[in-house]
Structure formats: C-alpha cells, structure tokens
Amino acid sequence: NAGVTQTPKFRILKIGQSMTLQCTQDMNHNYMYWYRQDPGMGLKLIYYSVGAGITDKGEVPNGYNVSRSTTEDFPLRLELAAPSQTSVYFCASRESTQETQYFGPGTRLLVL
Amino acid sequence: GQSLEQPSEVTAVEGAIVQINCTYQTSGFYGLSWYQQHDGGAPTFLSYNALDGLEETGRFSSFLSRSDSYGYLLLQELQMKDSASYFCAVRGKASGGSYIPTFGRGTSLIVHP
Numbered sequence: 001n002a003g004v005t006q007t008p009k010f011r012i013l014k015i016g017q018s019m020t021l022q023c024t025q026d027m028n029h030n031y032m033y034w035y036r037q038d039p040g041m042g043l044k045l046i047y048y049s050v051g052a053g054i055t056d057k058g059e060v061p062n063g064y065n066v067s068r069s070t071t072e073d074f075p076l077r078l079e080l081a082a083p084s085q086t087s088v089y090f091c092a093s094r095e096s097t098q099e100t101q102y103f104g105p106g107t108r109l110l111v112l
Numbered sequence: 113g114q115s116l117e118q119p120s121e122v123t124a125v126e127g128a129i130v131q132i133n134c135t136y137q138t139s140g141f142y143g144l145s146w147y148q149q150h151d152g153g154a155p156t157f158l159s160y161n162a163l164d165g166l167e168e169t170g171r172f173s174s175f176l177s178r179s180d181s182y183g184y185l186l187l188q189e190l191q192m193k194d195s196a197s198y199f200c201a202v203r204g205k206a207s208g209g210s211y212i213p214t215f216g217r218g219t220s221l222i223v224h225p
Contacts, residue, residue: 033213035215040217040218041217041218042116042199042215042216042217042218043155043199043201043215044215045212045213045214048210048212050210056208056210058212059113059212059214090154090155092155099143099145099157099160099162099203100157100160101145101147101155101157101213102157103154103155103156104154105153105154106153106154
C-alpha cells in the first residue's frame with residue numbers, strides 16, 4: 001500500500017492564481033481530512049469528508065473548496081490564491097472505526 | 113469550539129523520562145490522541161485514549177483524565193531520534209453535530225546527549 005499520497009510536493013503561486021492540491025489514499029478509508037500547518041503552529045482543519053459525495057467545512061474553510069467523487073480521492077481547490085494561504089497542506093485519512101489518522105507527506109505552497 | 117493547551121517546548125537528556133501535558137476544552141469528547149512530527153515531515157500517530165487511565169506502547173505511554181480534561185504523553189528512555197514536535201488532538205462536537213479533530217499547537221521536544 002502506498003498509503004496517502006499528495007501532489008505536488010511544492011508549488012509557488014502568484015496572487016489570484018488557482019490550483020488543485022491532489023490527495024489519494026489506497027486504504028479504502030471513508031474519512032478524509034485537509035489540514036494546513038503554519039510555522040510553529042498545529043494543524044488547522046480546512047475541510048473533511050466522511051465518504052464519497054459527502055464533504056463539510058472545518059475550522060478554516062474560507063478560500064478553499066473540496067470534492068469527493070470517489071473513496072480514494074479528495075482534492076483541495078484554491079480559487080484565488082492569497083499570501084495568507086502560504087502554508088504546508090496535509091491530507092489525512094482514517095478508517096471509520098479507528099482513531100488513527102494517516103497523513104500524506106504534505107504540499108508546501110508559497111503565494112507571492 | 114475546541115481548544116487545547118500544551119507547552120511550547122520541553123528539553124531533556126538522553127535516557128531520561130519526559131512528560132508532555134495537554135489540557136483541553138471541548139463540547140462533546142471523543143478521545144485524546146497524540147502525534148509525532150519530525151521537522152518537515154508528516155505527523156504520525158502515537159496513541160489514543162478514549163477512557164481514563166494509562167495506555168502503554170513500548171517506550172511511550174499516554175494518560176487521560178476526563179474529569180480534569182487533562183492528558184499527558186510520557187516518553188521513557190529518551191533517544192536523540194525522539195527530538196520532534198508532539199501534538200495532542202481531540203475529536204469534539206462541531207456546530208453541525210459531527211465530531212471533528214482539533215490539534216494543539218505542539219510541543220517541541222529537544223533531546224540533548
């Protein structure tokens with residue numbers, strides 16, 4: 001199993017550009033999460049999904065959108081990039097009956 | 113909403129024991145988890161407590177007291193490779209009724225030779 005994979009590893013965006021951060025898991029987990037982590041801070045939940053076709057907002061959803069058309073994929077969309085979105089983005093998944101979250105390697109995003 | 117408090121930094125020497133505390137406030141509670149994150153890496157799961165008491169996994173143990181809204185992570189026989197950030201996390205009830213995870217700001221553990 002590859003676990004949770006994320007692409008790209010690193011990206012530089014200009015203000016106002018858009019992009020999609022990809023996240024895929026091969027563990028057949030129902031629950032998937034998107035977090036952002038700013039330097040010296042904990043993880044802030046952006047969006048989450050409890051299964052294909054179901055998504056909901058987390059703590060800091062503004063400026064982001066998600067979709068969950070399959071169990072495996074949970075892409076995060078930034079429509080109009082802003083410098084405040086400079087961060088490291090982690091995707092995670094977990095089985096519905098377990099607490100363990102499995103994290104991807106992260107995407108480092110710089111918005112200039 | 114949910115909030116968690118943990119110390120920002122802890123230092124210790126190799127071979128020692130260190131305890132990282134976490135206090136939380138949450139509406140609804142679905143357990144306290146601990147994660148380890150090395151610089152630039154992905155967080156990895158260490159332990160989970162749903163009920164009061166101590167859970168032991170090798171050199172790491174985690175404790176929970178629900179009445180005190182308090183838990184700790186205990187690391188024994190410290191090794192240099194334990195230098196990392198440690199996050200406590202709770203799953204608490206969000207306004208929409210789902211239980212969503214909230215992470216603390218993390219404790220940076222520095223292990224000296």
